[in-house]
Amino acid sequence: MIVNIQARGTSPSLTKFSEALRSSLRVDAEGAEVLPEWLRQEFTVESTPAEKAEWLNKWRMESSEGQARMEREKGWEMSNWLYWISGENGFWEMKDIVQGDGESLVLVLEVVDWPVPVSALSWLAEKTGVVMEVPAF
Structure with missing residues (x-):
């Protein structure tokens, strides 16, 4: 099934969002250095397997609200974010990014x-000042 998500913002914020997203789709072929430097700086430091296991154990004991808070506070590690953006996640794949009017x-x-789950896209939108309009079905 094809789903269209609208992204709205100023021309500079949409350009920043689009360039970051397009570069992330090239990482498998060209390496992480194709990502803009500002984006690479936004990721949290990669956790060790022991740190990941400890965090996951704490997360499992939290309420839904607590889990959401922990996820926000932890941020995105580059490898995890790229996994979701790349289409490897099995839930969705980016097929195209279409320029709308100057503000979408x-x-x-x-x-x-x-x-x-499109939280990886939502995170990028937040970091670039873009608002995503995710359809409800």
Whole structure:
């Protein structure tokens, strides 16, 4: 199924969002150095396996609200974020990024089912000052 997500913002913020997203889709072929430097600085430091296990154990004991808080506070590690953006996640794949008018983009996703977890896209939108309009089905 194809789902279109609208991204709205100023021309500079949409350009920043689009360039970061397009570069992230090239990482598998060209390496992480294609990502803009500002984006690489936004990621949290990669955790060790022991740190990941400890965090996950704490997360499992939290309420839904506590889990959401922990996720926000932890931020995104580059490898995890790229996993979701790349399409390897099995839930969705970026098919196209279509320039709309000067203040919008359309992200064309091929999805297995809806809704799908698009928090990696939402995080990038937040970091670039873009507002995503995710459809409700």
